[in-house]
Each structure stands twice: as C-alpha cells, then as structure tokens.
Amino acid sequence: MRLAYPTSIKIIRVPCTGKVDVLYFLRALEKGADGAYAVGCMEGDCHFNSGNLRARKRVEQVQKILDTIGIGGERVQMYNLSSSEGPLFAQYAVEMDERIRKLGPNPIKKHKKKAA
Amino acid sequence: MIVADKKPIEEIIDEIKEHERILILGCNECVTVCEAGGKKEVGVLASALRMYFLNEGKEVKVDEKTLERQCDHEYLEEIRSMIDQYDAVVSLACGVGVQFTAEKYHSMPVYPGVNTCFMVVTEERGLWTERCQGCGECILARTGAICPVSRCAKRVLNGPCGGSTDGKCEINKEIDCAWQLIVDRLKALDRLDDYEKISPLKDWSTDRAGGPRKVIREDVQQ
Known part of the structure; x- marks a missing residue:
C-alpha cells in the first residue's frame, strides 16, 4: 500500500497492547515525547481476550494523571483497528499528529532546557 | 493481607510541595499485591511528581526505592546510607510502614502515599473484601x-x-x-x-x- 504517515511518529512494537503499562506512557512523556498513543486490535477481537481492554483502562489512568499534574490528558490516546486496516492506521497517525500539534510541545520540555 | 487505596496525587503534592529532595518509598508486601504501593506504583507516582514539578518550573529531585517490607528493622536499615540525600519521604506502605519509617528516621518528614483500609482477601483482581x-x-x-x-x-x-x-x-x-x-x-x-x-x-x-x-x-x- 505504501501509505504515508507523519514522520513524527515513532513506533514501538509490543506483543499485545495489554503489555503497555501506565509507566510506559509516563516515561515517554517524562523523556520529552509530546504525546503517545496505543493502537490495539478491535475490542472483542483480542487474541489474548482482554489485552486491548486493559490498555484502554491504562490510557484512561494516564489521562487522569496528566490532567492532574497539568500536562494535559489529551496527549495520550487509545485507538483500535484490525490488522488489515493499514489506511486506518495511517489516518490515526495523522489524527494524533494534528492533535499534538494543536496542543503544542510537551510543557515540561521548556523547563527541562532551563534546568540544563 | 492489608489493603490500601491510592491517595489522590493532588493530595500528595499538597503535602510535599515545600520539599526539594523527595524519596518515594514503596513496599513489596501487601500494598504491592493490592497495586497501591509496590515498585510499579512508586514509579508511576515518582514520574508524575517529576513532571509536575518540572511543569511548575521547580527543580525537585524525586527518587524511587522499594523495600522488601517497611515493618521490619532490617529492611528499613537499607535506606540509612542514602536517607541524608533527601528532605522528605513519601511512603507507599500501609500506615504501619509509614509510622515505622518515621520512628526509625526521627528527623525525616514522612508522608503517607496511600490510605490504609483493612485486612482482606483478594476476591478477584481489583476487588478486596474484609475478613478480619x-x-x-x-x-x-x-x-x-x-x-x-x-x-x-x-x-x-x-x-x-x-x-x-x-x-x-x-x-x-x-x-x-x-x-x-x-x-x-x-x-x-x-x-x-x-x-x-x-x-x-x-x-x-x-x-x-x-x-x-x-x-x-x-x-x-x-
């Protein structure tokens, strides 16, 4: 298909979104990522039964934490698609890229620079 | 075991905001099983606090350590050599651990990071019910x-x-x-x-x- 998606997206592969922990998102943002999102299988289609449902709950936890500490929960999202939906994968990447560009850079980065 | 529930992050921030060198101290026993104060929860809280303070423009050191238990002398002794690097401890152990840490390090402010509840069984993940x-x-x-x-x-x-x-x-x-x-x-x-x-x-x-x-x-x- 040779679909294009924004170069700002860095893909980290995991065996199942159930592997994605709250800490993964927090560490990514702490290290300077402007946003992070998980792309899991369709709900009800998880090969491991509930991996994607767990991921969704964890994303919600991270969103709550980020809202509380003033970073903004919208910087973290959960998307679902099936493995044959390449165009949708690219569409979600564009959507996420646009969302983060609207929100602007991760606010902790400017303070990090000052501290350095 | 003893079950504890996480304290809201804003409540913890309110308690520790005046400090500049903070140790988040977890416990590997009951609070790990009930997912309120084990190594992972220590990591989550520490990461959130580091980001909060950075966002506020404050330079605050937030470190992580998880002990086998906080209710025994020998395990609490493990932090004696490092405790002077900090001016406050947030303990994610039950109330017993918080108090014992405070007793052992008398001049160190120790804050609770969880609300300790009662003695329970784990009926299923995320559901604990009182038995004793x-x-x-x-x-x-x-x-x-x-x-x-x-x-x-x-x-x-x-x-x-x-x-x-x-x-x-x-x-x-x-x-x-x-x-x-x-x-x-x-x-x-x-x-x-x-x-x-x-x-x-x-x-x-x-x-x-x-x-x-x-x-x-x-x-x-x-």
Missing part, C-alpha cells in the same frame, strides 16, 4: 470459620438480627448477612447443633477497647 478485624480473641471455631466480628455490621455474636432479609444485611442489599452465611456453613458441615449454643460475652479488651495492643512472645525473643 484483629479482635485478638478468635471465635471462628464456633462460627463455621465465618467471622461475625468483621462481616456482621453489628458484630452480633448470637445472630442474625432482625435486619437480615433474604440472606442480605439491612445496611446494604449487596452485603451478605454474616449469620446467614454461618447458618448455611454449619448446615453444610452437619454441625447445626453448634448454632444453638449461646456465645458468652466476648472479652473486648483484646480488641481496640483495651487501647494500643502488643503481642509478646518470650519463647521467640532473643
């Missing part, structure tokens, strides 16, 4: 191993009371009547005659009524 109140005089032998002290809202020792309806407690339709459970269990054990025996007055001096308690075992003391 540590009354100090166990009566489970008489009640088919179901505790009316912890599971009956009124702690009735010769129940059920008049509020028991369809096997449920009058305070909440979702709570089983402990005495219904006891009768059902005694029936299953073919020991229903035990139900006819009247329990004598319980000695509550071994419960909290007698003030702070201690257990002394001279046979194992050194």
